[in-house]
Amino acid sequence: MSVLTTAGAARAPGHGRTGSGRERGAGPRSAAWSQLPCAVLGHRNDRGSSGGGVKRRSPCVDDQIGKKLGAEFIGTFLLVFGGCGSAIFAAAALGATKGILGIGGAELPAAGVVNYGIGYLGVALAFGLTVVCGAYGLGHVSGGHFNPAVSVGLATAKRFAWKDVPAYVVTQCLAAIAAVAVLWAIQAGRPGGFTIRQGSFASNAYGQENGRIFFDLPAAFIAELVLTALFVIVILGVTTKAASKAQAALGIGLMLTLIHLISIPITNTSVNPARSLGPALFERGTALGQLWLFIVAPVVGGALGAVVWKLATGGDETQTGESEAQGVELT
Numbered sequence: 337m338s339v340l341t342t343a344g345a346a347r348a349p350g351h352g353r354t355g356s357g358r359e360r361g362a363g364p365r366s367a368a369w370s371q372l373p374c375a376v377l378g379h380r381n382d383r384g385s386s387g388g389g390v391k392r393r394s395p396c397v398d399d400q401i402g403k404k405l406g407a408e409f410i411g412t413f414l415l416v417f418g419g420c421g422s423a424i425f426a427a428a429a430l431g432a433t434k435g436i437l438g439i440g441g442a443e444l445p446a447a448g449v450v451n452y453g454i455g456y457l458g459v460a461l462a463f464g465l466t467v468v469c470g471a472y473g474l475g476h477v478s479g480g481h482f483n484p485a486v487s488v489g490l491a492t493a494k495r496f497a498w499k500d501v502p503a504y505v506v507t508q509c510l511a512a513i514a515a516v517a518v519l520w521a522i523q524a525g526r527p528g529g530f531t532i533r534q535g536s537f538a539s540n541a542y543g544q545e546n547g548r549i550f551f552d553l554p555a556a557f558i559a560e561l562v563l564t565a566l567f568v569i570v571i572l573g574v575t576t577k578a579a580s581k582a583q584a585a586l587g588i589g590l591m592l593t594l595i596h597l598i599s600i601p602i603t604n605t606s607v608n609p610a611r612s613l614g615p616a617l618f619e620r621g622t623a624l625g626q627l628w629l630f631i632v633a634p635v636v637g638g639a640l641g642a643v644v645w646k647l648a649t650g651g652d653e654t655q656t657g658e659s660e661a662q663g664v665e666l667t
Contacts, residue, residue: 401500405507407478411470412511415463415482416611421519422462423538423604426454456600463605464593471585480585483608484508489568489638493646495575505610512614520618537615539623540606540630551602557633563595564607564637565644572645606630607637 454462471480479496481487484505490496516537523530523537534541535548542556550556573579574587592607599605606612612630616623 401503404478404500405503407474408481408504408507409511409514411474411478411480411482412508412610413515414470415466415608416512416515416614417518418466419459419463419611420516420538420615421522422454423459424519424523424536427456427459428453456597459600460593460596463596464589464591467592468585468589471588475585478504482508482610483634484610485564485608485634485638486568486571487638488635489564489571489642492639492642493568493572495572508610509613512610513617516614516618532619534619534622537618538604539615539619540604540612541623541626542603542629545622545626550604553629556603557629559599559602560606560630560633561637561640563599564634565641567591567595567607568638568641569645569648572642603630607634609634 467480467482470482474480479490481490481496481504487496487501487504487508491498491501519537520532530536534545541548542550542553544550551559570591571588574584575581595607596605599607609631612627616627616630
């Protein structure tokens with residue numbers, strides 16, 4: 337959240353109307369105000385005078401949602417491309433044909449390494465790093481959700497407007513599909529060709545399917561629900577007024593890394609319906625048939641995490657910031 341947003345958008349001294357009826361600050365100060373970044377302006381639609389007179393419309397209003405959705409698209413694309421890309425191209429050991437990560441064409445050298453790949457730890461770090469980079473680079477524009485379950489969780493906690501959730505979710509899903517499309521284009525350039533099979537794009541799964549062995553359906557559902565709930569709780573916690581905003585992205589990235597270290601062997605880790613949707617659409621088959629779990633469990637988990645967090649903190653808005661606050665705004 338921006339400093340001015342959490343401060344309640346304090347009025348500048350002298351803002352209002354003069355005795356002659358002319359609004360103060362209509363000269364250079366007004367021009368300077370109009371050039372402030374939208375994040376600093378607190379994303380407000382109107383600026384009323386201290387005397388209840390003429391309201392001034394923010395110059396950011398008309399294009400604000402477009403900028404937010406653009407940032408969400410880029411951030412979600414980065415998350416899926418970086419995280420799934422590391423699992424596809426760099427995770428498996430040379431000579432393995434299929435592992436629990438389900439990497440297609442894993443017989444090729446991983447990132448130039450002759451005898452081994454980056455493994456679970458490397459993939460977990462890759463997902464965490466993409467969130468850190470995305471939040472620092474784009475969080476001040478859109479809030480840095482990059483995940484439909486996070487958007488739902490923040491809206492449930494009254495930290496994000498429900499009316500904006502559909503646009504965010506659609507954008508995140510489109511970005512994930514675009515990221516996997518680029519990964520497919522790269523995969524197609526493998527020496528000897530490339531055939532799509534289950535796991536070719538690091539899809540999520542439960543049970544046993546085509547050589548990949550994961551935990552059964554109940555365990556997968558519980559893991560995805562609980563881990564997503566914990567993820568949202570951490571996000572809400574590190575973005576309170578009392579928390580260090582400069583370190584919020586780092587805390588969120590570390591939490592996502594931990595989640596992957598726990599659950600890669602369980603489901604290949606989703607906690608993000610968009611991340612699951614992209615690979616499933618390209619792999620089809622079992623991945624598409626099991627997709628429902630990786631939509632339902634994270635979304636329910638995100639909402640549950642918000643409810644638990646509100647109950648644990650008492651829903652005190654003096655600590656959580658204004659209801660319009662969203663995600664990781666680091667300005």
